[in-house]
């Protein structure tokens with residue numbers, strides 16, 4: 001029986017096999033309205049109610065093909081929304097099926113949807129809508145069993161004046177009539193989609209805007225606003241190689257298409273693995289392909305997360321830890337092992353930061369936290385990603401290396417493809433695979449693993465992995481030199497310290513990131529030192545978002561006020577939470593920065609996606 005503490009649906013009585021959406025997009029009222037038709041199957045006897053998750057959606061009617069059904073919306077749970085309780089008027093026996101048709105409309109409070117004004121897009125001419133359903137926001141886009149334990153196929157007809165794209169395959173489009181909107185002089189079109197593979201509700205995704213697509217590979221297209229199409233097509237040209245490398249490592253890619261959608265800057269994450277159409281932040285468009293590891297990550301989700309899915313958010317590491325592990329395998333094969341190890345070092349630092357932020361005994365630093373009564377967005381951090389990765393990395397080494405572990409990884413995907421699993425399922429198969437293929441010797445090794453500390457313990461992992469630090473050494477050494485340059489008498493100059501632009505000339509952008517992080521671990525440098533560093537390395541002018549973030553954080557830690565306007569500019573034009581949240585949090589902590597951080601957020605609140613706005617408001621102590 002599936003268990004999911006973050007869903008109010010009667011998961012033990014019914015499952016949804018298919019959803020068909022018939023929705024109209026109204027940019028004037030910022031409302032999606034129409035029908036959701038759910039194909040439901042009883043998985044127990046005597047089922048007379050269907051309970052679905054909803055959040056802030058306006059339910060207008062519920063019916064079957066034959067009759068109207070009585071329904072009631074339960075009182076709102078602040079975190080999980082309002083249960084929609086549908087009285088079937090008869091009892092279903094196990095295996096019986098029924099179709100319910102729910103007429104509904106979204107409201108301004110639906111947290112999955114961000115409606116952008118034309119001014120908030122790159123082109124500034126057309127409005128834009130996009131959704132983000134992970135973890136539990138699908139219930140604000142449609143009434144559904146909003147739990148990753150339920151996997152269903154879906155189809156959709158989306159009627160809109162601008163192009164629609166979805167986490168599905170486009171199977172047709174039909175022109176209806178000319179738009180009557182004063183701003184959008186386009187034909188109203190119905191775009192028809194089909195997702196034939198079973199997916200959890202959090203992977204249902206929609207975007208509508210002035211979108212153009214360009215082929216970047218035999219099964220891939222990049223979609224975005226025309227103004228950024230060229231740059232996006234150039235940046236993501238390695239997409240097919242990532243997919244092929246994933247196929248060599250695991251199993252054939254099973255989703256047909258792999259397209260990318262580059263969203264406006266308010267997209268709250270680096271990437272979201274929506275099947276057939278990964279959503280990515282425009283902050284990846286560095287102009288040098290240096291940030292495309294995120295695409296390798298999203299492609300890796302095609303196997304881990306999208307085929308093999310966590311049963312509930314307490315086992316999120318099964319999605320993310322596995323995906324980071326596969327992502328780094330892909331990078332290792334394509335660019336060399338020193339690059340994947342370097343990424344692991346960077347990841348380890350991110351894990352330390354997450355643990356420090358929560359506190360090392362906080363329950364959310366456990367690999368499998370208890371989420372009963374919790375909002376998954378509050379539990380989100382690098383922990384499931386990096387502690388999960390570290391567990392798999394540790395197991396690989398402990399069990400005998402890639403010769404043993406890579407066949408296991410493939411078998412894991414084959415064994416669980418199409419299913420939702422929890423950590424017990426994962427561990428049971430790991431044991432049985434190792435015993436069946438390599439014998440008792442591996443079982444003995446598995447028995448030596450400190451499972452309790454790895455899976456339930458809080459804080460940093462119980463065992464330390466050693467990563468190859470070839471690419472990190474130069475970064476550490478340069479940061480040490482800056483640390484040692486503190487004794488230099490004022491004025492702090494290039495001549496006296498011996499620093500020059502050449503120091504970082506051969507650094508990759510990730511090496512510059514690691515250098516800045518290493519400096520960030522030291523006692524804050526003096527403002528004269530920061531002035532010099534900026535003059536020599538031109539850091540304030542860097543466009544690369546990852547470098548920019550670390551530079552800003554370093555300066556904020558030193559209360560270096562010259563950076564404050566830059567921080568305000570960055571955080572108010574970049575909605576990716578990886579950037580906006582630590583920037584505003586650090587500004588809030590910096591000398592004379594608290595008011596500025598709050599002001600910045602409040603002034604630009606409508607720029608942020610609702611998920612980001614909620615989290616930032618909490619970070620800044622504006623809400624609980």
Ligand SMILES: CC/C=C\C/C=C\C[C@@H](O)/C=C/C=C/C=C\[C@@H](O)CCCC(=O)O
Pocket residue numbers: 134135268269270271272273313314316317367369376377378379380381384576577578
């Ligand atoms: C143990 C954690 C428990 C629950 C978390 C479950 C879901 C988290 C929810 O907040 C949604 C997360 C969506 C993530 C999407 C993409 C990320 O991989 C992006 C990572 C950050 C970035 O690079 O911007």
Ligand SMILES: [Zn+2]
Pocket residue numbers: 297301319320323
């Ligand atoms: Zn991921």
